[in-house]
Amino acid sequence: MIPMATVRERWASFLGAFVTTAMGVAVITLSALILLSGGPGVPERLAGAPVLVRSPEGARTGGVFAQNPPWSPERAERLRRALVDLPGVAAAVADRSFYAQAAGTRQRAGERQGHSWPSAALASYGLSAGGPPVADDDIVVDRALGHSPGDRITVLTAHGPRRFTVSGTMEGPGYWTTGHRAAELAGGVRAIGLVLEPGTDAGAVAAAARGVVGGAGEVLRGAARDELAPPQDEMTRWIGAQVLTAMTALSAFVTVLVVSSGFAFTVAQRRRDLGLLRTIGATPRQLRRLLYGEALTVGVIGGAAGAPLGALLAPALAGVFVDAGFQPAGFEVRMRPWVLAAAFVLGLLVALAGVWSASRRAAGIAPLEAMREAEVDSRAMTRRRWVTGTVAAALGLACAVGTAFAGPDAMVLLCLGAAMGLTTGLTLLIPALVGPVAGVLTRPLARRPGAVALLVRANMVTAVRRTSATVAPVLATVAFATLITSAVQTTAAADAAGRAAAVRAEAAVVPRGTPGLSDAAAAGVRGTALLSTTVYGGQGASALSAAGVSPGFGRVYGAPAPRARTVVVTRAVAAAHGWRPGRTAALTFEDGRTVRLPVLAVADDSLPYQLFLPRELVRAHDPSALADVVYRTGGPPARPAPVLGAHEVPVAEYAAAADAEDDRLVRIFTLILTAMTSGYTAIAVAATLLAATVDRARDLHTLRLSGATRRQVLLAVAGETVCVVALGAALGVAVATPVLLGMVHGLGTALGVPVALEVAWPWVAAAAGGCLLLGVAAAVLPARAGLRGRALAGR
Template sequence: MNTLATLRERGTALLGSLLALVLGIAILTASALIQLTGGTPVPERYAGTPVLLHSAHGTDRDGEFAEPVPWSPERTGQLVRELAAIPGVREVVADRPFYAQAVSGGRPVGGRDGDERMGRGWSSTALAPAPLVAGHAPRRADEIAVDAELGPRPGESITVLTARGPAAYTVSGTVRGPGYYVTDERARELAPGVRVLGVRLTDGADPRAVAAAARALARTDARVLTGADRRDLAPASARRTSWIGAQVIITMAGLAGFVTILVVAGTFAFGVNTRRRELALLRVIGADPGQVRRALYAEALLLGALGSAAGVLIGVLGAPAATGMLVDTGFEPAGFAIRVRAWIPAAVFVVGVGTALVAVWSASRRAARIDPLEALREAVVDERPIGRVRRIAGIASVALGGGCALASAFAAPTEMITWALATAVASISGATLLAPVFVAPPARALTRPFARRVGAVALLVRESACAAVGRTASTVAPVLATIAFVVLITGNTRTGAEAFADHASATTRASGAVVASGTPGLSDAAVAGVTGSALLASTVYAGPARLAVDAAGVDPDAFVRTHDRLDLVRGTLADLVGPDTVAVTASTLAALGQLPSQSAEFTFADGRTRVLRIVAVLDDRADSHGVLLARNTLRAHDPDALTEVVHRTDGPAIVRGDPAATALGVREIGVAAYARRADAEEDRLIDVFTLLLVATTAGYTALAVGNTLLMAGAGRVADFRVLRLSGATRRQVLWTVAGETTFVVVLGVLLGGLVAVPSLLGIRAGLAGALGTPVRLVVPWAPVTCAIVTCLGIALAASVLPARRAMRGVAP
C-alpha cells in the first residue's frame, strides 16, 4: 500500500495529528534545551576574579533554598592567611554583603532585587571592576561610595537604611555600577559572616596552579570555583527561581507529551472507525492483519518524521524567546541563557517519532481485527465501543487516581501537589479510556427534557450520539482533559493559597500588621515605635549536618499574646530567655535526629556555632519558622537581619502617608491582608503557571476537537442527504449538528468536573489535617468558564461551519 498516497488522500483528517505532534515536539525541544543547557551566567560581581572560594552548602529543607553556611571570623582569617601564602596570590578579599538602601525624596529608592540594595566593603570592588567616577574610596566609618547614577556627588550627605536603621553618610566618591561601598572595617561590623573569598593573582600567575593549591588547603567547609563553576555563586533567590523554572518546564513538557499522545492516539483511533469499510476492502483483496497494522505504522512513522522535524526546528528557533519569557515572568533568574547542543534536537526527534508509533499502537490492533465482511455494510454502528484491554486499563487508571487522591489527603504539604498531579494524570487517562462507556446514558438523560420542546432535533442528537459512540467519545476526550486540568490546577492552587491565608489570619490576634514598603524588610528603627510581636528573620544551620532552617527572633511574651492555638508539644516559651535557649518545631527536631540531650548545635549568620538548650517544642502548625530565638540573641549573631512583620497589638495605627514611616519604608495593613501578601509573589507565579497550562491544554483542545469534528463532518455528507430527503430543512440539519456538538461539550465538561473532584477533596482533607483548621474548597470560576466557552466555540465552529458548507451541494 502506498503510504504517501494514503496520506495525501487523508491529509485533512491527519492535519490535526500533525499539528498536535508539531506543537508537542516544539514544546519538548524548547524545554529540553532550557533544562539541559540553560543556566545563570557568572555573577557580574565576581566575573573579574578567576579563583574564588565559596563556603559549603548545608542541607536545604524541602522547598527551601538557603545561602551556604558562613565561615566564622576565625575560620575566615585562617583561610585568608593560608591563601595569601600561595605563590602567585596578590590579595585575598573577603566579600561581605549587607543590606543598604538610600533614602531620597523622603522614601527608600532602588530596585526590588540585586545589588541596588546591597552594600559591601570597598575591597570588594576588586572582585569585579567598579571604577571610581569621581572622588575617592571611603576612609572613615561615616564615608560611603555610591553609584554615580544615584545622584549625590562627592562631599554631599546621604541617608542610607541598614538593618539598624537610617544612618547619615558623606559621599566620598561615586562608582560605575550599582551598590554602596563603605570601609572594610565598617563592613565587618555589619556583616561578620563571610561566604565568598576572592583570590586576586599577580601578573603572569597561572590560575589553575593557584586553584589546585587552594583546593589542597580547603577542607569540607570550602569549595574552589573557577571558570563556569563560578555560576554557583548565584544567590539563593536565583537558585530558588531556577528550581521553580525547572518545575514549570518539566510540567509543561510532561503535559505536552501526555496530551500529544492523547490527541494523536485519539485521531488514529477515530480514523480507523471512519475507514472501517476501506480497511475491510483491503482484507477482502487479500491483505492480512499484519499488513494492515504495518500500513498504519508506516503512516504514523511518516507523520511522526514530518511533525518531529518541523517541531524540532520550531523548538530550536523559539527556545530563546521562551527563555526570555521565563525570565520576564520570574520563572528564571536574570541573565539566564541557553546553548544549543545538536544531540538534544536529535534525541527529541527520535522521541517524536516514537510518540507517533506509540499513539497508533492501539488503533493498529483494532484495525487488524476488522472483519472483511464489514466491506458489505452500508452503515457502521459502534456496537462494542471499547475492547477488554482498554476497559481494564481505564478502570485501573481510575483506581490509581483514587489511590493518589487518598494519598494526598495524608501527605505532607510539600508532597500534596505531586500527589494531586498524579491524581490528575491517572484520573484523566482513565476517564478518557472509558469515555465511550459514558456516552449513551447521558445522551438519553440530557436530551429527554428537550424532546417535547425541540422534537425531532433532540431525537436525532440522541440517536446520533448513541450510534456513533467512537466519534462522540473522541470529541469528549479532549474537552474532558481540558476542563479537568483547568479545574484541578486552579482549584488546587487557590484552595491551598486560601487555606494558608485563612489559617494565618485565624490564628493571629493583632490590630494590624506593620510591614515593609519599598524595602526588603523592617529595620530596628522602623520596629522601635510599634507595640506588638516583631519577627526578626534569619537563617540558622542546625545540627552536624547544618540543616538550613528559617529562624525568627521574638519577644516570647508578645509572641504568645499574638498567636492563637500555639500548640506546644513540650516545654514553654517563657523559658526562651538568654543567649543559650532555643525553641524548635516538631519537624525541625525530627530532622535533627535522636539527640542525646535537650541541646543542639546551631550555626548563625556570623558563622559562629553555639550549643543551645531546647526549652520548647512547637507543633508545626503553630508557626512557619522552624526555630525561635530570643530577639536579642538572633540580633547579636546577625547584624544584617530584617524584621518580616510586626503584629501590632496596642498603640496608634501607622497612618498611610506619614512622612516618618514612609522614609523608613513602613506601612500598616490588615492581618488577613498580610496573610495573603506573604505569599503574593508565589501566588503571582502560580497564576502565570496556571495561565501557561490552561493555554497549552486549550490549544490542544482546539486541535483535537476541531480535527475530530472535521474528520467526522467530511464523512457525513451522506447523512445530511438522508436527512434532507426525509424532509428536514437546512436549518434543522444545522441545528442537529449544533445540538450534537453542544451535547458533546456538555458531556466533556461534566465528566471533566467529576474527574477533578477526588483530587480537590484529597487536597482539602490534607490541608485541613496539616493546618488543623477547616479548609474551604475554592474553584476560580473565571478560568473554568473561559475554558468551557473556548471549548464550545471551537467545537461549534469546527462542526457547524463545515456542515453548512457541505449542505450547499446537498439537494433534498
C-alpha cells in the same frame, strides 16, 4: 485512483495528530533548551577574581535556597592568610555583604547589596568618579543613582536609616563602605576572592588553592564561579524549572492522549476500508504495520517541524520567563543541536505510543466489516479497554483519597497523579459512559418536537466512537483547567486563613518598598517582631529558616516564645535531626559562630518558620537581619516615618498578602499550563470534528434528499457538538472533584482550620466555552461548505 473525498477525509484525520505532535516536540525542545542553558553567569561584583574560594556546602532541601554556611571568623582569617601566600596571588580578599538600600530604591527579599571596600577589587567594574571611602560615614554608590562625590545620602540598614557622604561612584550596582563599618553591618565570610599578579596561570593557582583549602571549602574558576550567584537567582531558576518540567510532562501526556484518541477515531472511520483489506488477504500484522507507518510519518513530519519551531521560540519564551520572574535577569538561551535531535526522536516515540491501542483495534477488524453501512457502534469497548480504564480510574481515585492524608509536598504529586489517572481512565471508559450519560443529557431533546432533536439524540447515542473521540480532549482540558486553577485558589485561601487564625494581634506592621523592617521601624510598636534569619544545624548543616522573637511575649503562632538562649523547633525539623525538649541543638549563625541551645518545645509544622530564637541572640549574630512583620498587640496604631519603609495593615490583609510574590508566580504558572492545555484541546476538537464532518458529508446530503432543510441539518450538527462538549465538560469537572475534595480535607487537617473549596468558575467556564465555540465552528463550517458543494454538484 483514490477518490477526492477519501483524500479529504485522510487529510482531516491526520491534521490534528500532526499539529499536536509538532506542538509537543516544540514544547519539549524549548523547555530542554531553557533548562540546560545554565545560570546567568558569574556575578559582576565577583567576576574580577579569576579564582574564588567558597565555604563548604551544607545539606540542601528541595525548594529551600540559602547561602552556604559561613566560616567561623577564625577559620576565614586563617584561610585568607594561607591563600595570599600562594605564588602568583596579589591579594586574597574576604567578601563581606550586608543589607543596604538607598531611600527610594527597591530590593528583593534577602538581597545584600552592601559590601566592604576591599572586596571592590573582586568586581569586574571600578570607580567612575571620586575615590574610596576613608571615614566610617563615607560610601561609594552606583553611578546610576545619580549622586556625585560630596553628596549626602540616606541609606537604610538593618539598624535603621544612616546618613553617609558619597566619596565616589562605581560603574556597577552596590554600596561600598570602609572595612570597619562593613564589619559592624555584615555577617560572616562565605567567599574569598584571589586577585592574581599579571601573567599568572589561574589554573595553577586554583590547583594550589585546592591543596591549601582541602575540605574546608571549594575552589571555583571559570564558569564554575556562577555557583556564587545569589540564592534569589537560584530560587528563581528552580521555580522556572518546575514550570518547564510541568509543561513538558503535561505536553507529553496530552500529546499521547490526543494522538491516541485521534488514531482510534481514524480506525473507526476507516473500518470498512480496513475490512476490505482483510477481505483481499491482508493480515492483522500488516494492518498494524500500516498504522505504525502512518504514525511514523506523522512523527517524522511533526518532529521535523516542531524541533526547529521550539528552537526559534525558546529565546522569546526565555524573555517572557525573565519578565515573569521564572528566570533571573541576564538569562540567555544556549543552543544545543543534540537537544533538537533528542526532541525529534521523542516525538517519534510519542506518536508511536499514541497509535499502539488503535493498531491493536485495527488488527481485530474482521473482513465482514466491509459490508457494514450503519454508523451504529455495537462493540466500542474491548475487554482490554475495560480493564485498563478501570485500573487507571482506580489508581486516580486512590491518589485523590491520598491527598486527604498527605503532607504539602506529597499532596502536589498525588493531585497530579489523580488527575492523570482519572483523565486516562475516563477517556478509556468514555464509550461505555456515552450511552447512559448522553441519554440523560439529551432527554429534554426527546420531548421536543421535530426531527432536529431526534437526530441529535440518535447520533450521540449510536455514533459512540465519534462522540468519544470528541469528548476526550474536552474532558482533558476542562479537568486540568478546573483542577489547576481551583487548587491554586483553594491553597492560597487556606494558607491565608491558617496564618490569620494563628495570630492574636490588633494589626500588623509590614514593609513598604523594602525587603524587611529595620530595628528603627520596629521600635515603638508594642508587639512581637519576627526578626528573620537563616541558621545551619543538624545533619549536614542544613539551612533552616528562623525568626527571632522577644522572650517577653507568651506565644507566637500558637507556639511558646523561646526564653533566653533556648530554641523552639517545628515537628518536622525535630524528627529530621533528633531534637526533642531538653536536648541540645548546635546551630551556626550568619556570623559563622556556633552556639549550643537547649530545645524548649516542639511546635506544629504549619508555622512559617522552622525555628524560633530569642531576638537578642539573632541580632547579636546577624547584623543584617530584618523583621518580616511586627504584630501589634496593644497601644495606639503604629505611624512609622515614611523613610523607614513600613506601614500598618489588618492582620487578615497581611496574611492574604504575605505570599503575594509566590501567588503571582503561581497565577502565571497556572495561566501557562491552562493556556497550553487549551491549545492542545483546540487542535484536537477542531481536527476531530472536521474529520467527522467531512466523513459524514454523504449522510448529511442524504438528510437533505430526505426533506431536511439546510438550516435543520446545520442545527443538528451544531446541537450534537453542544451536547458533546457539555458531556466532556461534565466529565472534566467530575475528574477534578474528588481530587479537590481530598485536597481540601488534607489542607484542613494540616493547617488546623476550616478550609472551603474555591472553584475557579470563570476559568472553568472559559475552558468549556472555548471548546464550545471552536467545536461548533469546526463542525458547522465544513458541513455548510459540504452542503453547498453537493448542491452545486447536483445542479
